[in-house]
Amino acid sequence: MTIFPRSLRPILLSIAIATGFAVQCNSVSAQDASSIIVAGGCFWCVESDFESLPGVTEAVSGFTGGAVANPTYKQVTRGGTGHLEAVEITYDPSRADLPDLLHKFFRSIDPTDAGGQFCDRGESYATAIWVANAQERQVAEAAKAQAEADLGQRIVTPILDRTAFYAADDGHQDYYKGRRRVITRFGVIRQADAYKRYREGCGRDARVAELWGNAAPFVGH
Template identity: 60%
Template sequence: MKILATLKPIVLTLCMGLALVLRGHEAEAQSTETLTVAGGCFWCVESDFESVPGVIGAISGYTGGSTKNPTYGDVGKGGTGHYEAVEITFDPVRVSRTKLLNMFLRSVDPTDAGGQFCDRGETYRTAIFVSNADEKTLAIQAIKQAQADLGQKIITPVLDAKTFYHAEDYHQDYYKGTKLVFTRFGPKRQASAYKRYREACGRDARVAQLWGSAAPFAKGH
């Protein structure tokens, strides 16, 4: 009985500690938010935003269209209405939605209605997807500010969020992948192939031309 009496407060303390840890994880999960954007090649958008402090992760996928469970091939053929998009999960205490919106608009060519850089067609158009009125207001404000800063008309639309479908596994974190792939540059590891693609596509050159020192990611590639 003495042993039980001694163990009781220890067990109680351990249980209380475990409860606090679980509550902490639950609070952290509840505090995260998501921002879904389309900015051309989703590899590039994912790569850019996973480098931002406060961003927990980014997932490449498809959204905006009507086709259910689309594949990369389906979207690439056109006619699905889907964009290549990225769902960004972030901690709003560390980075605000407004900051991410501002960074996004300055990481693409928001004046181009036909695609992005070397990637042409409806799949590669830019867009910001919103789930409620507050998100829509912030997106519109960010576009107005970007348009004033750029001095050119921005055509990036603000669209109501639809189902976001995750892209195939091989698209996730492609920019840092190690698998060997065959490209027009010859056999390359994914990370190397990504760098060659990004440079050849002219993404950073065009963004730097448009936004200059305000471009948040062009200098890092």
């Protein structure tokens, strides 16, 4: 057994206490974190929107809802896997709450469109919410009913039981702020610039503003 000099013992005790406190805090944070999975068309856009909100600690682009394990982006967008482009939103319940997140979600999409979103067509771009329990389902159903009443149109976004979520490859994470250069029809530009041009060209904000007006939380984001 190692014997430390008496003069070092208070310092070592302080370090041990601080380390234990940090581990405990991380454990509590992990336990306190909550998440919800939503699909709103292009997952780059959904990720970008929700990572801008206070209390949201992370938004991960990926796929869910299908029968194929660990699908690739090409598999999903080609169709037939049953997966949708989705985003797992992790949030701190002390700083953000599920009713508000889903309120904003409905007003960031076109929930009247069952065939995709904006310029992106096909099953993989449809909208949906996945819930893990009866309480989340109740919150989601209430948010959907309120959105339908506010919009005055039928909302087709389904509320589904949560299934396995598969994160997309690293190249799709945080695409909206990426600095890597990519080849586009506009030439070789940075990811962040390519994202902005895609979002504008796809008409996402224009359609959301047309539907929701001033209630749209992310237009121009």
